[in-house]
Amino acid sequence: MFAILVYDFNEKRVGKALKKCRKYLNWVQNSVFEGEITRGNLTKLKMELQSIMKKDEDSIIIYTMENTKYSEREIIGLEKNEISQII
Numbered sequence: 001m002f003a004i005l006v007y008d009f010n011e012k013r014v015g016k017a018l019k020k021c022r023k024y025l026n027w028v029q030n031s032v033f034e035g036e037i038t039r040g041n042l043t044k045l046k047m048e049l050q051s052i053m054k055k056d057e058d059s060i061i062i063y064t065m066e067n068t069k070y071s072e073r074e075i076i077g078l079e080k081n082e083i084s085q086i087i
Contacts, residue, residue: 002071003042004063005033013052020048029080 005025007018014031024045025033037045042064049060065071 001037002041002065002068003037006025006061007031007049007059009053009058013054013058016052017049017058020045020052027081028048032052 003025005021007017007021015032018027021027021033024037025035025040028034042062046060046062049076053060
């Protein structure tokens with residue numbers, strides 16, 4: 001499946017969240033990741049992020065799609081991290 005993950009973590013935990021996300025997804029720009037991921041790895045990633053987050057201060061939003069057939073990706077301005085896999 002394809003996933004887009006966005007997080008908003010307190011400065012104290014943002015570095016840890018970045019490292020966890022980079023293990024599974026491609027960094028797109030500040031606190032935004034995307035890429036192909038298995039259901040099992042997505043579950044692992046969620047558990048890893050939840051173990052470092054404070055639910056009353058931090059948030060995570062994850063969009064998942066079975067495929068990217070009907071999606072389009074448009075970049076306006078500077079591309080922060082060029083990836084080979086495009087939606």
